[in-house]
Amino acid sequence: MTKLSVNVNKIATLRNARGGNVPDLLKVARDLEDFGAQGITIHPRPDERHIKYQDARDLKQLVTTEFNIEGNPITKFIDLVLDIKPEQVTLVPDSVDAITSNAGWNTIKYKDFLTDVISTFKKAGIRTSIFVDPDPKMVEGAKITGTDRIELYTESYADLFVKNKEKAIEPFIIAAKRANELGVEINAGHDLSLDNIEYFAKNIPNLKEVSIGHALICEALYLGLENVVNMYLHRLK
Template identity: 85%
Template sequence: MTKLSVNVNKIATLRNARGGTIPDLLKVAKDLEDFGAQGITIHPRPDERHIRYQDARDLKKIVQTELNIEGNPISKFIDLVLEIKPEQVTLVPDSIDAITSNSGWDTIKNKDFLTDVIETFKQAGIRTSIFVDPDPEMVEGAKAIGADRIELYTESYALAYIKNKEIAIQPFIEAAKRADELGIEINAGHDLSLDNIQYFRKQIPNLKEVSIGHALICEALYLGLENIVNMYLHKLK
């Protein structure tokens, strides 16, 4: 079964919009685990516009499943990850002013830099995942730099799914096949939703984990967190 890690950035965004502690990020994380989520994902950015660095420290104390910290490996981020030592770190090449992640790494061009960063995390016993576009060459680059996993950037799939899901999934099948051949595990995330997740899961049978935040939280406004988590779990079986 593919594991579901819930990204709680949007909960922090809502909290920060009013200040204070409502909604309570830590309680939401605990509730999500109680409802069946198998991991909690956060993506602290340098401006702390949603997840704050202190949130990462607090979540490490209470998350009982798996904590996945995403981010661009600037020095401040590297220091935070080494301090907290989450189960997984996912490296994402987003710029400081990016609204959201919008591309995967060029694992060939950034080979030396990423190799050093990944080695630093692996020496600390942290599983490493690298955010990549569905390109077999980038998957090969991820293997070469020593990543444990790739996270397939699925925005292009989500956008094209409505028009032609067979065409939309094809690059991901090819990338996943190459990853399997190379012995590198596969995660996926970005714009996956109840509408498109099941087809993606069926076509990528070796999918280890999905990280879903924006769609899940928006859907939860209508359906409720407990219901939505269990609906995802059913679709991922």
């Protein structure tokens, strides 16, 4: 079964909008695990506009499932991850002012840089994943860096899904098959939702984990948080 990791960035965004502690990020993370989520994901950015670096440290003390920290491996981020030692770190090439992640790594161009960063994290016992577009060449480049996993960037799939789901999924199937051939494990995330996740999970071989944040929190406004988590779990079986 594919594991569901819930990204709680949007909870932090809502909390920060009022400057207090409502909603309580730590309580939400605990509740998500109680509802069945198999991991908690955060993506702290340098300006701390949603997840704060202290949130990462606080969450490490209470997350009992898998803790996944995403981000661009600048020095501040690397130091944070090495201090916390989450189960997984996901490397994302977003710029400092990016609203959200919008591209995967060019694993060929940045091979040396990624290899060095990944080696540092793996020496600390942290599983590594690289955010990549569904391109077999990028998957092959990821393999060379020594990463344990890739995370397929699924925005293009979500955008095309309503019009032509077969065409939308095709490049992801090709990329996933190449990853399987190379022995690189597969995660996925970005714009996956209740509408499109079941088809994705059924068609991507050996999909280990999905990280869902924005869509899940938006859907939870209508359906209730516990219900949404269990609906995801049902679709991923």
